[in-house]
Amino acid sequence: MVIKEKDVKRYSAIALILVLIVVAFIVVKPILLSVIAGLILAYIFYPLFKVAFYVLREKNTAAFAVCILVVLILFLPIWFLLPLIVRQLFDVFNFFQTIDVAAFVRAILPATSAQLQVDLTTTLISLIGKVSTYSLSSLTNFLLNLPTVLFHFAVIVFVFFFAMRDAQPLKLFIVGLSPLRREKLSFFANQFKQITNSVIYGNFIIGIVQGVLTGVGLLIFGVPRALLLTILAIFAAILPVVGAWLVWIPAAIYMIVSGSTGAVIGFAIYSLLIVTTVDNIIRPYLVSRNTKSSSVIVFIGMIGGLSVFGVVGLIIGPLVLEYLVLFLEAYKSKTFREIFESE
Numbered sequence: 001m002v003i004k005e006k007d008v009k010r011y012s013a014i015a016l017i018l019v020l021i022v023v024a025f026i027v028v029k030p031i032l033l034s035v036i037a038g039l040i041l042a043y044i045f046y047p048l049f050k051v052a053f054y055v056l057r058e059k060n061t062a063a064f065a066v067c068i069l070v071v072l073i074l075f076l077p078i079w080f081l082l083p084l085i086v087r088q089l090f091d092v093f094n095f096f097q098t099i100d101v102a103a104f105v106r107a108i109l110p111a112t113s114a115q116l117q118v119d120l121t122t123t124l125i126s127l128i129g130k131v132s133t134y135s136l137s138s139l140t141n142f143l144l145n146l147p148t149v150l151f152h153f154a155v156i157v158f159v160f161f162f163a164m165r166d167a168q169p170l171k172l173f174i175v176g177l178s179p180l181r182r183e184k185l186s187f188f189a190n191q192f193k194q195i196t197n198s199v200i201y202g203n204f205i206i207g208i209v210q211g212v213l214t215g216v217g218l219l220i221f222g223v224p225r226a227l228l229l230t231i232l233a234i235f236a237a238i239l240p241v242v243g244a245w246l247v248w249i250p251a252a253i254y255m256i257v258s259g260s261t262g263a264v265i266g267f268a269i270y271s272l273l274i275v276t277t278v279d280n281i282i283r284p285y286l287v288s289r290n291t292k293s294s295s296v297i298v299f300i301g302m303i304g305g306l307s308v309f310g311v312v313g314l315i316i317g318p319l320v321l322e323y324l325v326l327f328l329e330a331y332k333s334k335t336f337r338e339i340f341e342s343e
């Protein structure tokens with residue numbers, strides 16, 4: 001078998017490209033999640049960038065204005081609220097150290113056997129100890145790694161700025177690299193957009209809104225540790241199978257136990273009318289009604305993504321699974337080969 005010179009050049013070029021891809025991945029790997037986070041932020045706030053560009057008529061100025069606005073809205077409050085969060089974490093830790101778990105179990109389950117009460121008490125003490133230890137160790141690691149966190153934050157802002165400014169050239173570049181047939185490309189681009197909107201806007205953004213509204217209710221009706229509970233409510237609301245009720249219902253029970261009967265009625269009405277129904281009001285404006293996004297897939301993707309990629313995995317995980325399901329459906333319908341075959 002004679003190997004032609006043009007084949008040698010072609011395979012050499014492919015090998016060179018593969019080597020460069022591997023080396024590029026090794027170079028980018030330490031900041032890969034920060035780059036992805038910047039791209040996700042650019043996707044979320046690109047509509048705002050278009051408005052800013054329409055007003056300012058200059059891409060650099062518009063992108064810079066949006067970056068400053070997002071930093072002020074999202075990151076600056078975190079910087080100022082962090083000391084309060086730390087203080088509330090230590091308050092909760094101290095509270096759990098002084099609580100009489102055995103008396104609490106007897107009060108909740110007075111009719112159960114003594115052995116069951118002892119077993120439950122032991123289990124709760126062990127659970128409280130593990131959660132407290134994990135929370136404090138995570139907080140300590142965060143504070144020790146603060147310079148690294150600030151560096152990744154700078155990378156996120158940098159990528160965020162240029163991804164917004166150069167969104168159109170970046171889009172044309174990705175389309176040019178796509179192996180899909182032209183008539184299939186538009187269809188899959190629309191499907192990808194719907195899935196991405198469903199995950200980012202339908203679950204992530206609406207979850208944040210529901211969690212923040214829960215926190216507002218906690219503050220209005222005087223629930224202690226409202227800031228810490230708000231963070232828990234945001235994470236609970238982002239998960240599609242869970243929801244902010246996981247926080248506001250125990251808070252309402254606490255208010256009943258503490259004797260705040262009048263406040264708990266107002267808090268329950270607020271949570272039911274505003275927090276619970278906000279999903280039905282906001283979602284239709286942010287997500288297409290025709291988007292078919294499985295809650296189970298999104299939930300599994302969020303949990304798996306969180307364990308592998310950290311907080312950014314709450315978006316990356318479900319997106320990867322949803323894209324995979326999209327291609328599996330194409331394979332099932334016998335149209336998978338048609339997607340890539342040349343015209």
